């Protein structure tokens with residue numbers, strides 16, 4: 001509806017409002033509106049519909065600036081995927097989905113229950129392991145998460161596992177001790193699985209507003225992130241905050257969660273995402 | 280922060296001589312941006328700024344010696360007024376047990392908050408009973424049972440093969456026969472657009488007639504907060520809000536949005552992962568937080 005009719009001042013205001021309502025944030029919204037304003041002027045565009053294409057292209061360009069969004073699983077070596085993020089974002093569930101995905105591709109998968117803090121965290125992951133028919137390395141509640149990761153790496157190497165999926169405890173980015181714990185997990189992997197291909201993924205709930213920017217920044221300082229996973233896109237939230245994040249960090253969105261079931265995981269399609277912002 | 284920005288704007292404007300209404304409008308744009316950056320809903324921010332303008336013009340901010348300070352004062356007062364009074368009181372049913380139904384989106388903090396509220400009640404000498412009515416999420420029942428064990432609070436469960444409505448009914452019967460004065464029912468997270476699951480909540484409500492229906496909201500929610508709150512409120516008539524994860528660094532504008540759209544009091548705030556991480560809601564602290 002924003003993109004039908006003539007290009008006028010109202011249009012740019014409506015566009016800014018629509019972007020803000022999609023959690024794109026004030027700065028990124030103004031940036032995008034500015035790009036469109038300049039294009040409209042330069043190409044003498046009179047119809048809003050013509051700018052729709054430009055908008056999608058511009059957002060897609062912003063989202064793919066950091067490189068293509070694929071989780072790389074290299075053949076003939078150990079691949080370690082660490083999922084991190086704030087409390088309740090969907091890390092454990094996403095690992096369950098990934099376990100099924102890679103097992104379905106004939107890969108040998110192992111899970112590591114490195115959330116040793118939250119009530120029934122290991123049990124929750126164990127259920128997902130069972131569903132995928134894979135093993136799960138766990139220790140008792142309160143154990144050092146880095147120790148679980150260390151054990152899991154030893155097991156993965158000994159068993160010639162293709163994909164090791166590491167679940168971590170939810171943590172708020174302003175908790176320095178928890179960020180330090182995360183850095184330690186990162187070091188354990190770097191020091192004990194140097195030959196492995198490692199992905200460190202930040203799981204973001206699509207419903208989060210501008211705090212997502214702070215999450216990406218501070219988690220990125222604790223561990224070198226390789227990508228983002230955006231969950232709960234089956235809800236009414238648009239997840240627009242990722243635009244600002246990708247713009248700032250260059251981190252690509254690799255996958256999206258669109259539900260609570262095993263099959264509800266898809267590769268990220270920037271063009272579809274851009275279009276959906278205005279639904 | 281906003282106070283500094285407004286001081287600077289008005290300082291520049293004052294240099295031009297008398298302030299006009301247009302100058303006030305320009306300054307209020309800064310207030311709107313601050314609110315949007317704090318995740319206050321777009322429409323709530325718009326209405327709020329219109330209200331501030333009314334007061335600014337009505338109180339002749341233009342004639343003030345310190346217009347920036349005066350606008351900040353008005354904004355702060357209006358925010359506090361909008362967010363409602365400090366409220367840690369749960370309503371009590373005339374016919375015990377008082378039933379409290381915990382609802383909200385996936386991962387918002389319902390299970391943890393159920394246990395926190397139960398512990399808070401126990402600390403007040405009450406005898407709460409927790410009910411595990413999430414039969415969908417893997418190990419959800421176990422999670423509540425572990426929290427129950429940690430706090431010495433009984434957890435009623437019928438496993439995950441019995442409907443949440445039936446679990447709620449039997450939990451109520453259990454609470455009545457064991458003399459529990461509070462029954463806190465933990466439910467599965469759900470999207471407000473999932474008709475079937477929203478109907479499940481109305482069915483639970485019809486079955487056990489809760490005195491409190493608490494919408495658990497993650498403080499870092501963005502613009503979608505209004506959609507979620509409006510839908511839950513329309514379907515169930517929410518009686519209170521629990522705002523979680525306020526120990527994070529989010530500005531928490533969702534608090535304003537949810538309050539503005541439902542009119543429900545924010546009864547508790549989650550300020551940590553541990554079970555003692557529960558506080559009453561302080562509107563003045565929330566106001567300064569939202570304004571950065």
Ligand SMILES: Nc1nc2c(ncn2[C@@H]2O[C@H](COP(=O)(O)OP(=O)(O)OP(=O)(O)O)[C@@H](O)[C@H]2O)c(=O)[nH]1
Nearest residue numbers: 087088089090091092093170232257258259385386
């Ligand atoms: N609708 C929807 N729900 C999801 C999605 N991903 C996860 N969830 C739900 O979100 C809730 C939290 O998921 P978890 O996997 O426990 O999240 P987590 O990040 O591991 O949580 P913590 O370990 O406590 O920090 C659960 O109810 C999941 O079913 C998704 O893509 N869509």
Ligand SMILES: Nc1nc2c(ncn2[C@@H]2O[C@H](COP(=O)(O)OP(=O)(O)OP(=O)(O)O)[C@@H](O)[C@H]2O)c(=O)[nH]1
Nearest residue numbers: 087088385386387388389390391468524549550551
């Ligand atoms: N830091 C912090 N974490 C919290 C707070 N409240 C809950 N959490 C954490 O948030 C995550 C999700 O909490 P849950 O209680 O499992 O959320 P839920 O709403 O029951 O989730 P679903 O049942 O899947 O919908 C867990 O890691 C909790 O420990 C809080 O106030 N502060």
Ligand SMILES: [Mg+2]
Nearest residue numbers: 091092115121
């Ligand atoms: Mg988890």
Ligand SMILES: [Mg+2]
Nearest residue numbers: 389390413419
């Ligand atoms: Mg729960």
